[in-house]
Amino acid sequence: MRRFFLIGVLVAFGAAGIMARQPAGGPPQVAEILKVKDNLYVVKGGGGNTAAFITRAGVVLVDTKLANWGERIMQQVRTVTDKPVTTIINTHTHGDHTGSNEYFPASVEVVAHVNTKANMEKMPAFAGEKAQFLPDRTYTDRLTLGSGDERIELRHFGPGHTNGDTIVVFPALRVAHTGDLFAGLGTPLIDTKNGGTGVAYPETLKKAAAGISGVDTVIPGHADVMPWSRFVEFGQFNAAFLAAVQQAIKDGKTAEEAFAGLKLPEQFKDYQIGRGQANVSAIYAELKK
Numbered sequence: 001m002r003r004f005f006l007i008g009v010l011v012a013f014g015a016a017g018i019m020a021r022q023p024a025g026g027p028p029q030v031a032e033i034l035k036v037k038d039n040l041y042v043v044k045g046g047g048g049n050t051a052a053f054i055t056r057a058g059v060v061l062v063d064t065k066l067a068n069w070g071e072r073i074m075q076q077v078r079t080v081t082d083k084p085v086t087t088i089i090n091t092h093t094h095g096d097h098t099g100s101n102e103y104f105p106a107s108v109e110v111v112a113h114v115n116t117k118a119n120m121e122k123m124p125a126f127a128g129e130k131a132q133f134l135p136d137r138t139y140t141d142r143l144t145l146g147s148g149d150e151r152i153e154l155r156h157f158g159p160g161h162t163n164g165d166t167i168v169v170f171p172a173l174r175v176a177h178t179g180d181l182f183a184g185l186g187t188p189l190i191d192t193k194n195g196g197t198g199v200a201y202p203e204t205l206k207k208a209a210a211g212i213s214g215v216d217t218v219i220p221g222h223a224d225v226m227p228w229s230r231f232v233e234f235g236q237f238n239a240a241f242l243a244a245v246q247q248a249i250k251d252g253k254t255a256e257e258a259f260a261g262l263k264l265p266e267q268f269k270d271y272q273i274g275r276g277q278a279n280v281s282a283i284y285a286e287l288k289k
Ligand SMILES: [Zn+2]
Pocket: 092, 094, 097, 161, 180
């Protein structure tokens, strides 16, 4: 018999957890570089996790944090290599992942999913002259960059956090950067204005888990590096969340009642559920259409 816990009871703890990690004054203002494996590093701080993949030709960055973090990213990267940045991959449109694109020379190739480019084109941060920092190259399902032990695979499995989420796989190192499709262990942000969907999210995660093989380590969008098995588990969490909401709809509950009475398997009791009510409401709105 599977054990369940009542999700509403944990709201208070979830909120306390978030506050504990972000003391007064907000998140840290200093970037920090950590080695993930061999020639792959993660730069923490200032928004989303930036990956730095050092190739023979130069540095490939995955995501560029908030605006005005370019110099702090490069101060950290220069502690491990003198090579210039040649490529930026933006995992999705959000300003805490694309904000410092403008710091880098226009000659740097920016790559993203085709829907992410369309979403970025709507942002004031990429209007007018700043349109030069939009993606130069786009793809729809899959794109390969580089070759041999420097091969990088960009994969898109469908809508979730947004409609243009990329998972960046470094096959030789068995590492993937998921962007905010998997930001960390908790209820994800569902950005419906940029094509995100709570209904399709679990299916997208399931396809990703099935479609990506040979990876043992994940760089989440925001959380610390962890085993790839946590990404697979995160997919199961979202499937359980959606199933519980669908049941609440069947039972005739309001979105508020649904969240208050939501039961999820015991294995997910450590998940942050700060966005739980918002996600229940998003799923209700989607299913009413
Ligand atoms: Zn995001």
